[in-house]
Amino acid sequence: MTSTARALLRVLIIVAAIFAAGPSVAQMPATNGSSNGNGTTTAPPPAPTDPLGRETPAGMVAGFIDAAAEQNYDKAAQYLDLSNEKGAWGPSVAQQLQRILDRGGVVYSRLRLSSEPQGDQDDGLAPDQEKFGLVRTDHGTVDLLAQRVDGKDGVKIWLVSARTVSELPELSRTVVSSWVDRLLPYALRDEYRIAGAPVGHWLAVLVLAVLVYGLIWLITAALGLVLFRLRKSSGDSRIRRVLSASALPVRLFLTAWALRVAMVMAGVAIVARQHMSGVTELLGWVALSWIIWRVVDALAAFAIDRMTLRGRLSMLSAVTFIRRSVKFAIIAFAIIAGLNAFGYNVTAGLAALGIGGIAIALGAQKTIEHLVGSLTLVTDQPMRVGDFCKFGETMGTIEDIGMRSTRIRTLDRTVVTVPNGQLAAVQIENYSRRDKFWFHPILDLRYETTPAQIRALTASIRDLLLDHPNVDNDPARVRLIGLGAVSLKVEIFAYIHAVGMDDFLEIQEQLILRIMELVEEAGSGFAFPSQTVYVARDKGVAVPKPAQDADSEAQADSQDGAATRSAAPERV
Numbered sequence: 001m002t003s004t005a006r007a008l009l010r011v012l013i014i015v016a017a018i019f020a021a022g023p024s025v026a027q028m029p030a031t032n033g034s035s036n037g038n039g040t041t042t043a044p045p046p047a048p049t050d051p052l053g054r055e056t057p058a059g060m061v062a063g064f065i066d067a068a069a070e071q072n073y074d075k076a077a078q079y080l081d082l083s084n085e086k087g088a089w090g091p092s093v094a095q096q097l098q099r100i101l102d103r104g105g106v107v108y109s110r111l112r113l114s115s116e117p118q119g120d121q122d123d124g125l126a127p128d129q130e131k132f133g134l135v136r137t138d139h140g141t142v143d144l145l146a147q148r149v150d151g152k153d154g155v156k157i158w159l160v161s162a163r164t165v166s167e168l169p170e171l172s173r174t175v176v177s178s179w180v181d182r183l184l185p186y187a188l189r190d191e192y193r194i195a196g197a198p199v200g201h202w203l204a205v206l207v208l209a210v211l212v213y214g215l216i217w218l219i220t221a222a223l224g225l226v227l228f229r230l231r232k233s234s235g236d237s238r239i240r241r242v243l244s245a246s247a248l249p250v251r252l253f254l255t256a257w258a259l260r261v262a263m264v265m266a267g268v269a270i271v272a273r274q275h276m277s278g279v280t281e282l283l284g285w286v287a288l289s290w291i292i293w294r295v296v297d298a299l300a301a302f303a304i305d306r307m308t309l310r311g312r313l314s315m316l317s318a319v320t321f322i323r324r325s326v327k328f329a330i331i332a333f334a335i336i337a338g339l340n341a342f343g344y345n346v347t348a349g350l351a352a353l354g355i356g357g358i359a360i361a362l363g364a365q366k367t368i369e370h371l372v373g374s375l376t377l378v379t380d381q382p383m384r385v386g387d388f389c390k391f392g393e394t395m396g397t398i399e400d401i402g403m404r405s406t407r408i409r410t411l412d413r414t415v416v417t418v419p420n421g422q423l424a425a426v427q428i429e430n431y432s433r434r435d436k437f438w439f440h441p442i443l444d445l446r447y448e449t450t451p452a453q454i455r456a457l458t459a460s461i462r463d464l465l466l467d468h469p470n471v472d473n474d475p476a477r478v479r480l481i482g483l484g485a486v487s488l489k490v491e492i493f494a495y496i497h498a499v500g501m502d503d504f505l506e507i508q509e510q511l512i513l514r515i516m517e518l519v520e521e522a523g524s525g526f527a528f529p530s531q532t533v534y535v536a537r538d539k540g541v542a543v544p545k546p547a548q549d550a551d552s553e554a555q556a557d558s559q560d561g562a563a564t565r566s567a568a569p570e571r572v
Contacts, residue, residue, distance in 0.1 A: 052078060054157035057120075057130040057146050058113035064160070065107070068098045069196025069271040081147060081159040084166060093165060100171050101270035103178045104136035105144070109277050111340060117156065119148065129161065136264075137174040142167065178267025180204045197272035205272055208262045213255045220251055242298040249290035256284035282338045289334040296326050320385070324403055387432040391423065436472060436495035437504040439511065444487035449524040454480055457522040458490060464514055470497050470507050487527030 052075075053059035060079055067076035076098070077090025085093065101107060108131075114120040119130040125145075133144040145164050151157035180201055181189055188200030224243055260280050263273050300323040307319065383389050387398050389408075396410035406423055408416045445454070458478045465476040472495040481491045492515075498504035519525065 050151060050155050050157050052157075054079065054151070054159065055117050055155065056113075056115050057132055057158050058110055058115045060146055060158040060160075061107055061113060061132050062110075064094075064097075065271060065274045068094070071196070079159060080165055081149060081162040082165060084162040093168060096168050096172055097160065097165075098270065100135055100168065100175050101133070103181075103267050104175045104264075105133055105270060106136070106264050107133040107144075107270060107274065109281060111281065119146075119158070130158065135171055135175060137171065139174060142171060179265075180267045180269075195271070195275055197269045197275070201269045201272045204266060204268055205259075205263060205276060208266060208268075209255070209259055212258045212262050213251065216251050216254045216258060220247060220254070242295065245298065246291050246294040249287045249294065253284055253287035253291060256280045256287060285334055285337040289330050289337075292330055293327060296323055296330070321401060321403070328403065382428045383430050383432075387430055389431065390429040391418065391426050394418070431501075437498050437501075437508075439471070439492065439494045439496050439508060441492050441512065441515075442481075443490040443492070443515070443519070444484065444527045445490060445519070446525050446527045447486075447488060449488055449522075453522045453524050454488065454490070457518060457524065460518045460522070461490075461492060461515055464511070464518065465492075465494050468507075468511065471495070471511075472497060484527075486530055 049055065053063045064076055064079040067073070067079070073091035073094045076094035080090065080093055080097070082088055082090055082093065113132060114130060118127070121127060123131060125131060128148040130146045130148075131143050132146050134141045135144060145161040146158045147161035147163075148156055148158050184198075184200035184204070188203065189198050192199040194202055224247065227243070257280070260273075260277070263276065268276075300319055303319045383398050383401075385398050385401060388396070389398060391408075394408060394410065394416055396408040396416065398406065399409050399415070400407040402420075405417045405419050408418060410416055445457075449457075458480065462476060462478045465471045465478070466473055475493060477491070477493040479491055479493075480488065482489045496504055496507050498507060
């Protein structure tokens, strides 16, 4: 596997560890030790470890380089298997290995070296062997091997194999000499050191970095010029924009990896190269993440342009959300890769967080809810950026749909931020997706309006609706719907085709003014809230009369009736 593939695999393992840590802790048994007789358990004694960090191939290489940087060759010799070298002085052998590595040796980076105690089992070597570098000679390259042996206290440790140690004298005679050591004076080559490496070698690293970047700049500029001339006839500027935006990160990426090769070819000290290894790896990962960032922006801009041209505006929010999600993943990937480049064991750190995985999951419950709400909004698309919507008591225009919350510009020109989890659970009324506007006024006519006038008025209003080009004919209804308390109620029911609210209000104004004219032409008018008062004389309560008074009143009535008949004219 290449170093890049190993890095990607490690990142995937880290992500898997994050999700697996919590459940694994929850399934751990309650007791994992021996009882002390008091009902309590004691933890088992920790497994013995190697104080020099030789339990893994990566730890062995890092320990040897650190000891060489300190010029502590007694310690460096403890990383060598001298079992077959009878009478050999360990510090001298360690110093010899350092000189070989300085002149033409290559030690693999931390990403390529195995951090497992058993090493890489898929490298085609024996299970107890590991390749940790190579040496360039006049006859080709020679592999540097590490071997797992039994150490003190029963701990398995990794050492530079006895085979490689036995080849060191021959390698020292055939290894390619260092260009840097040839060009540097003695003072810069041996007397003054910084971080365990000669000052002259650090100056060589600086010069090589400038030269490599200049060469990469010239090459990429020439290729870009040729490509732009070839694409000039087609008039396609998208590729030009992407390449122009990605030029700097591409150059940094190429410089990072070319500098590693240049330092080996120039013979920079192995200590300086190992210190620069983390820097170049970090620069390479940052540049690669930067390139992907620019490509994602370019692809998102291209997708937005295509969606806009095709009228698929509902997909704009989805494109924005996907772009932000990918950028978030890029940032997380760059941070993890950068920490790995400097030797931090991110996998172990994240696995240790699994002890509090349940608490973290509970604490992140709302955050996860908002992320799920974001996915719901993007999937269902009840709204998009630019839509005018109503959520409960809030009404406004959607300005941004983020990964956690959505920003809404209200009619008061304030900005309301609503968490996506809450927004996905409320009723959303989207006014921007109306295909037609409802025109539904109810006329209150005076009660003095006659049935004939109402028939003529409703017919004229119906003709107005049917003749208007922006009014939908199905339905265009005008009906007398009831007798109100103070008026006759006439309902108008129709739909108006309009692009937006402003167009609808303009058409509605025209219709209402014309209806007022039709009401006036029909001889009617609009009713005002009123009350009708009827005045009548109260006859009071009838009182029973005495019998004598009743006879006198009856006699008087009979006399009055005779007088009336005598005064009446005769009919022929």
